[in-house]
Amino acid sequence: MQFELLTIFPKIFESYFNTSIIKRAQENQQVKIKVHDLRKWTKDKHKTVDDRPYGGGPGMILKVEPIYQALNYLKKGKVLPKIILLTPQGKQFTQKQALKLSKEKRIILICGHYEGYDARIKNFVDEEISLGPYILTGGEVPAMALIDSVTRLIPGVIKQESLAEETFNFKNKKEYPQYTRPEVFTYRDNSGKMKKIKVPSILLSGNHQKIKEWKNKN
Numbered sequence: 001m002q003f004e005l006l007t008i009f010p011k012i013f014e015s016y017f018n019t020s021i022i023k024r025a026q027e028n029q030q031v032k033i034k035v036h037d038l039r040k041w042t043k044d045k046h047k048t049v050d051d052r053p054y055g056g057g058p059g060m061i062l063k064v065e066p067i068y069q070a071l072n073y074l075k076k077g078k079v080l081p082k083i084i085l086l087t088p089q090g091k092q093f094t095q096k097q098a099l100k101l102s103k104e105k106r107i108i109l110i111c112g113h114y115e116g117y118d119a120r121i122k123n124f125v126d127e128e129i130s131l132g133p134y135i136l137t138g139g140e141v142p143a144m145a146l147i148d149s150v151t152r153l154i155p156g157v158i159k160q161e162s163l164a165e166e167t168f169n170f171k172n173k174k175e176y177p178q179y180t181r182p183e184v185f186t187y188r189d190n191s192g193k194m195k196k197i198k199v200p201s202i203l204l205s206g207n208h209q210k211i212k213e214w215k216n217k218n
Contacts, residue, residue, distance in 0.1 A: 001104065001154055002032040003147050004081065006070050007111040008049055010035045012140045022148060025157045033147065041069040050114050059115025067110060067121050074108055081106040083125045086139035086146075087117065090128030093146060097129070101146075102153035109146065111139030176215040179203060 005013065013035050017023070025031040039047040043065075050060040071083060082104050091097075101107060110125065122128065131142040152158050179199040186196050202214045 001030070001102070001151070002034070002079075002106045004034045004036060004074060004106070004108045005111060005143055006036050006038050006067065006074075006108065007138075007140055007143075008038050008113055009111075009138070009140060010037045013144065016144050017147075021158060022151055025151050025154070028156075030154055030157055031151050036070065036074070038066050038070060041066040041073065053115065057115070061115055062112055062117045062121070064118040064120045067117075068124055071108070071124050077106065079106045081108045082127070083108045083110070084146075085110045085112075085117070085122065085125040085128045086131070086142045087112060087128050088130050088133075088135055090130040092130050092132060093142075093149075095149070098146070098149040099153055101150045107150075109139070109143045111143050113138035113140075176218040 007013075013033075017026070017033055022031070022033075026033060038049050042048055048063070049066050050062050053059070053061045075081060082101070084107060086109060110121070129142070129146065131145055136142065153163070177200075183199050183204065184196050185198075186194060189195050200214070202210055205211070
């Protein structure tokens with residue numbers, strides 16, 4: 001799997017993609033992540049990627065030309081990429097969609113910024129995706145979330161038994177509560193009174209059938 005990102009803030013990704021599971025996936029050559037500075041495909045000396053909107057209005061709009069040029073260049077690889085525009089107007093991202101994208105070989109993510117995109121950019125993408133029904137400063141955070149969600153579904157990146165136990169694999173149901181040591185947690189409440197919270201006794205019973213039934217109910 002190869003991810004490629006088009007952004008005007010390439011350094012944003014450095015820390016996140018060099019930690020934890022995503023770092024290991026890259027080291028094990030299960031995933032490749034390339035970050036491209038969109039300004040590389042501008043033609044003026046100021047490397048302009050945005051301009052004022054026609055018809056007036058606040059903010060600046062990302063121009064169509066540099067994105068078109070970038071996509072034309074990047075599409076020349078051996079594997080035809082799936083091109084995704086990250087935008088609040090897109091289809092809301094789900095675990096089902098993450099699983100579908102994990103079957104792809106190559107994905108290009110376009111990260112917007114400022115007020116929005118020139119609408120003509122949509123003519124050159126395969127899909128529009130939104131992280132959720134809210135507005136962010138740019139598409140960089142949604143890109144990181146999408147790559148994280150998809151990467152962990154690629155075979156071998158994490159243990160399959162872990163995937164089988166996860167939230168969205170329960171049919172329309174949230175994952176059951178989970179506990180670890182200590183068996184009894186003691187704390188002081190706001191009034192200064194000492195209180196205890198215990199791990200449910202069924203989880204300590206060793207009865208796997210009863211534990212399974214408890215998990216299915218909670």
